[in-house]
Amino acid sequence: MTGPRRCAVLGHPVAHSLSPVLHGAAYAALGLDEWRYEVHDVTEDALPAFLDGLDGSWAGLSLTMPLKHAVLPLLDHVEPLAQVVGAVNTVLPHGEGARRTLTGANTDVHGIVAALGEAGVHGDVRRAAVLGAGATAASTLAALAQLGCTSPTVHVRSAARAGSLLRAAHRMGVEPVLRPLEAGAPELAVADVVVSTLPAHAPDALAAQLAGPVRGVLLDVAYDPRPTALAVAWERAGGTTVGGERMLLHQAVEQVRLMTGRPGPLGAMDDALQAALAPVR
Template identity: 50%
Template sequence: MAEPTDATGAPLPRGARRPRRLAVLGSPIAHSKSPALHRAAYDRLGLTDWAYERAEVGEGELAAYLDRLGPEWRGLSLTMPLKPEALEIADDVERLAERAGAVNTLLLADDGSRLGFNTDIGGIVRALADAGINEIRHGVLVGGGATAASALIAMAELGALSVEVCVRDAGRAASVVELGHAMGLVIETRPIARLAEHAPADLVISTVPGGTDLGMVPSDPIAAATLLDVAYAPWPTLLASSWLERGGRVVHGLEMLLHQALLQVRIFVGGDPLAPLPDEEGVLDVMRRAL
């Protein structure tokens, strides 16, 4: 039998040359577009016998799910509420995921070890780069959960010096504030109503669920900043709608999903989020069209 190749005829990495199973886990999960993204990528790479599915797995259920998996499993994508739990389960965790306190990707190695990664950070940075945003100084972060920590690190990578963290309950943002201080950022915790004030910024990232009503509308000065809303279902979110009504610029949450998924494909196929895929532009194109 001929060795499998990608669309350009280049041979695939050794670990990619046998049927594999993968899945995205979380709760709720029925809305996830990850299966469409990943299946498009593996088909383009010639991995037509790789299967990627979705499974409803709630908080505290990840360990038991992993224990039931056989050797054909290559990896898992993790979404709410499993990212902190995946961090604890992983045998080895990359530096960025450890700093964020969240693992959204588990590579199930052939030796049985579980390797943890965070592709949310890179997904945010790459999505913003596509929108022409490569550098900021002052950011505003809406929300204080696991994805907020990833967004804060992404802002730091873009050069942010200060970030306002807007939350309803300041106590829920304690870990994000601590992370910001550890990275040398000037961090201020503000109520959500801050978005309705005269508060200009370079970039606003919202990490709250898509159906969340923040109980306010953004001011014109703050809506002059680009908004990246990581939520994508339902779309547009209430916050994105308010932004657009004021003539503001919004980066769709699907852009982050697309780019973090590409990094996951790098991990599942080649084991390294920094190593480009064969025919990566073609892979990204078919993933984008799958959305």
């Protein structure tokens, strides 16, 4: 279809999302003047009706929590990586009416690998730790497997809520070891890579326990506040940190490629992200 195209980010809550900044900058750099990127607050219960209402003008959807799992049974096709991970953050509509199909993809894995790559992590990860057990944690397990670690420790607040993550790990051939979150500081200190997928402030108590030296790279997917308490403690203990906005950037670059069919303009999107995150003076 030619002419104006629509994309959007869906989630609940979603008003805080930086996806419009990133995708809008991409459209401007690519000369896609008739494309627009919207924000829709959509709950799990409202998701089926929203998807049913898509017409031929739609080129793509970005999904955030709590929709990454909920969308799976509503799709016609799921790309293999997203199927294995059990989480979709990108929906690509094709056609319209009775012939319309919805394909699900996962660009979070790409975003995590690329963000860690900025800190020099390109493979041969021996020891890794993950904080959290949600959809982003599942993507993190896939990313760590690509980087060489198939037996990370996963630190969770409730082992009873880790079932989906463990099933995803089994599909990937990954064998995580569950540990309680509150007792994680000693194992984090000796890890090559640590990825926190927890909401802002959730690991603050753990951050307070990081008194000794650490040697690895921390990617904290939370970026508000920036830096997080965990990132501050990690750097104070001698480690290297990667902000969650870097994962956000790289997964959005890949989304732009999937939605527009053109390479995502990393530089333009990065400039827009930095401007959006700059402190107000």
